[in-house]
Amino acid sequence: MISAQLEIQLIASLTAVACAIPGTFLVLRKMAMISDAISHSILPGLVVGFFITQDLNSPWLILFAAITGVLTVVLVEKIQQTKLVKEDTAIGLVFPALFSIGVILIAQYANDVHLDIDAVLLGELAFTPFDRVFYGDVDLGPKSLWVIGSILLVTLIMLFAFFKELKISTFDAGLATSLGFSPLIIHYGLMSVASVTTVGAFDAVGAILVVALMIAPAASAYLLTTNLKKMLALACFFGVFSAIAGYWMAHALDASIAGSMTTMLGLVFLLVYLFAPAKGLFAVVYREKQQRTEVSLITFLLHLQNHSEPEERHVKHLNEHINWEKVRSKTVLNLAQKNNMITIENDLVFLTEKGEEFTAKAIEYILTNEEGLIEDMKDDFFLFRG
Amino acid sequence: MGITEYIQLVFSDYTLRTITLGTAVLGAVTGMLGSFAVLRKQSLLGDAISHAALPGIALAFLFTGSKDTNILLIGALISGLIGTFWIRGITSKTHLKSDTALGLILSVFFGFGMLLLTFIQKQPNANQAGLDKYLFGQAATLVESDVWLMTIVTGICLIVLLLFWKEFKILLFDKDYAQTLGFNTKIIDVLITSFIVLAIVLGLQTVGVVLMSAMLLAPAAAARQWTNSLGMMVVLAAILGAFAGIIGTGISATQNNLSTGPVIVLVASVFVLFSFIFSPKRGLLFKQIRLIQNRNDLELQKTLTFMYHIVEDHDDISHPHAIRILNNFRGYSKKGLRKLIDKNYVVVKGEMWSMTPKGFEVAKNLYNQNGKDD
Numbered sequence: 001m002i003s004a005q006l007e008i009q010l011i012a013s014l015t016a017v018a019c020a021i022p023g024t025f026l027v028l029r030k031m032a033m034i035s036d037a038i039s040h041s042i043l044p045g046l047v048v049g050f051f052i053t054q055d056l057n058s059p060w061l062i063l064f065a066a067i068t069g070v071l072t073v074v075l076v077e078k079i080q081q082t083k084l085v086k087e088d089t090a091i092g093l094v095f096p097a098l099f100s101i102g103v104i105l106i107a108q109y110a111n112d113v114h115l116d117i118d119a120v121l122l123g124e125l126a127f128t129p130f131d132r133v134f135y136g137d138v139d140l141g142p143k144s145l146w147v148i149g150s151i152l153l154v155t156l157i158m159l160f161a162f163f164k165e166l167k168i169s170t171f172d173a174g175l176a177t178s179l180g181f182s183p184l185i186i187h188y189g190l191m192s193v194a195s196v197t198t199v200g201a202f203d204a205v206g207a208i209l210v211v212a213l214m215i216a217p218a219a220s221a222y223l224l225t226t227n228l229k230k231m232l233a234l235a236c237f238f239g240v241f242s243a244i245a246g247y248w249m250a251h252a253l254d255a256s257i258a259g260s261m262t263t264m265l266g267l268v269f270l271l272v273y274l275f276a277p278a279k280g281l282f283a284v285v286y287r288e289k290q291q292r293t294e295v296s297l298i299t300f301l302l303h304l305q306n307h308s309e310p311e312e313r314h315v316k317h318l319n320e321h322i323n324w325e326k327v328r329s330k331t332v333l334n335l336a337q338k339n340n341m342i343t344i345e346n347d348l349v350f351l352t353e354k355g356e357e358f359t360a361k362a363i364e365y366i367l368t369n370e371e372g373l374i375e376d377m378k379d380d381f382f383l384f385r386g
Numbered sequence: 387m388g389i390t391e392y393i394q395l396v397f398s399d400y401t402l403r404t405i406t407l408g409t410a411v412l413g414a415v416t417g418m419l420g421s422f423a424v425l426r427k428q429s430l431l432g433d434a435i436s437h438a439a440l441p442g443i444a445l446a447f448l449f450t451g452s453k454d455t456n457i458l459l460i461g462a463l464i465s466g467l468i469g470t471f472w473i474r475g476i477t478s479k480t481h482l483k484s485d486t487a488l489g490l491i492l493s494v495f496f497g498f499g500m501l502l503l504t505f506i507q508k509q510p511n512a513n514q515a516g517l518d519k520y521l522f523g524q525a526a527t528l529v530e531s532d533v534w535l536m537t538i539v540t541g542i543c544l545i546v547l548l549l550f551w552k553e554f555k556i557l558l559f560d561k562d563y564a565q566t567l568g569f570n571t572k573i574i575d576v577l578i579t580s581f582i583v584l585a586i587v588l589g590l591q592t593v594g595v596v597l598m599s600a601m602l603l604a605p606a607a608a609a610r611q612w613t614n615s616l617g618m619m620v621v622l623a624a625i626l627g628a629f630a631g632i633i634g635t636g637i638s639a640t641q642n643n644l645s646t647g648p649v650i651v652l653v654a655s656v657f658v659l660f661s662f663i664f665s666p667k668r669g670l671l672f673k674q675i676r677l678i679q680n681r682n683d684l685e686l687q688k689t690l691t692f693m694y695h696i697v698e699d700h701d702d703i704s705h706p707h708a709i710r711i712l713n714n715f716r717g718y719s720k721k722g723l724r725k726l727i728d729k730n731y732v733v734v735k736g737e738m739w740s741m742t743p744k745g746f747e748v749a750k751n752l753y754n755q756n757g758k759d760d
Binding site for chain 2: 079256
């Protein structure tokens, strides 16, 4: 592995971590789409910044773009406050307009400059090692590494300094206010960090990948844990993993690094989405199916408890009276028998003692919804696990 | 070039006529369907779908090797639909919220699409040039058959809209009610979402992936400000969308170096801004004017009540009082006093004012309505 490859992967990984941290909070605060808006609307900020500084490498450019990002958030909120349109419409109106202005400005006044819209959307990760910082004659490494490194450092400092505030204001804005933190300051602080990160990162990886790096790792992590610290750690891990795996995929396919990193992020999410233990698609579908069977079981047991006449207890009666399909009544009967709740004699169904006890408990649980009543059944039944 | 000259050119020049017609039809159909997206709080769905369509275009090219617009658009349609239904799967089966699902699908699909595009570019002997027009759109590449396709789709949309108008409307405003009435809400839902996807895919060639969502939203958001009726809103949005297309094309055709997509989006944004400010019922301007009017009215009434309290103590209601004593009252202003005189509630002689019988009656009733005294 040559050093340029190492440097690209390092930049990609640092970017992934720098994006995953604000991304986690954006996802938790239901503001994920704001990152999309920011990433598009920093374009006019970049162009205007370029007109003023006349230098594509000026740090002021980042500042200008970041301010445009925060401005987007403010604008969206202002439009939303007029109550003329909903929040999502406000987002959808603001960023295409700003992006259009950026595109037109570039086309009109900056056509001869290397400020390519394709590069804005995709970034040029492959070229980052060639743009280096020198101190005198000493090579200090790629510029992007320094930019994203310092952004990450600031983000980490902010995260550790304000972790408690961020946590409280994210999950309970009312409590945060009553404790004396201003959710507004935290909100704009987070927005500024997200904005600066977007600008700093998109130079290297492009606007779309920034959005993916912010949202996808956090979304995957959210499906696996409900602990904020674990979620942050997992999101960073997923980000770094996709960054490195994506790099090698791009290497193999000879295609865009940013594109393959995003694809890896998507694959990671797809796997988590399908197979996450408690919240994945398969787990949810399985649980829903079990719960449906168990609801049927309880209905069936209640039915047995209410009727003593033999014709109401006949196995065939299940299909006719309660109107279940054959397969389902079989599953329900099997489940009840397995749990020793019923006995079947001459095609007549009887509740066992355990079954009667269980039915009484279940009714009481349903009526009072008090935990503890059903504690000992929880291991066997999805229905009572919450 | 003057406007009349330009209009003549639109009719005489084949390319310009095609593009103008194309953008107008596109604006109309997106405005129409956008109304539903906006009202269903799916505004950003358009953004997600348009990005999600990109890998479909690339894959369609990879598999068929053809650059025929229709084949590429079918690919876009399929991947747009997959994206849409995955978004729905994420929001319905997991606890992730719709914003996360939208952002995720949008960026991941787009990234995958870019991966495929760069992969295609590296292929030898592929005539891949021109695929990237779907990124930002190139209205100039519209040909007559494209416009026909748009027109046909618009026609189908219109027929379906009219046929299922009642169902769409009910689903939009009261889904549960629609369900209890026995409508299959799922099918109606899928139907309208599919049409939104279709409209977006159609627009990709003209305004591109990135700006397509604005085409969907802006005309609808502008139309929403002028009416509270769904029918009116859909018609208005279609008209506004069409005009955004025509005007945008006009501006970009008469200037150098202006791509059509961004200009159309900006024109539509101007429509929105104008509607936000000047719409008579909901607009910010009239809202502010009404606010000031109400405040003035209230102050006038307060001043009158204050005067009434002074006058009340005297047997003769037209007994004059010094204007000076009103100065302590917060709601009092010279303008207000003049208004009261104009309404013939008080008369002023020199430095003194006195209440007329009419003013006294009004003030008394005002007082009763306020219900402060009982």
